[in-house]
Amino acid sequence: MQETTQMVTWIAQEGFPVPSTRRFVLLSQDRHEVFLTVPLYDANYIKHLKGEADAKTPLSFLSMRSYGPWNIYNTKSLSAATS
Structure with missing residues (x-):
């Protein structure tokens, strides 16, 4: 939820660029x-x-695609x- 709010704010601050x-x-x-x-929009x-x-x-929504998690203490995970 926090990431979505941050992303919408970021998009707005950048002047609502077309994807x-x-x-x-x-x-x-x-x-x-x-x-x-x-974000996908x-x-x-x-x-x-x-x-x-x-x-x-048409109705349109923001979708968020997440990748990870990667463990910062595990070099194999980060690789x-x-x-």
């Missing part, structure tokens, strides 16, 4: 584990965030993350 022109990747840590999270989601969506605009 084809700007990509975001969030690196987060929970104790000894790290994760990469990538389309132009209709941006319209919704900006308040420009109307009744004819798997970079290959």
Whole structure:
């Protein structure tokens, strides 16, 4: 939930870029584990965030794809993350 809120805020701070022109990747840590999270959204989601969506605009949602966890104390785990 926190990652989603951070991602929406980040998208807004960057001026609501269309997904084809700007990509975001969030690196987060929970104790000894790290994760990469990538948002998946389309132009209709941006319209919704900006308040420009109307009744004819198809529903669109933000999906979050997470990768990990990788253990920062385990070199094999971190090597798997970079290959």
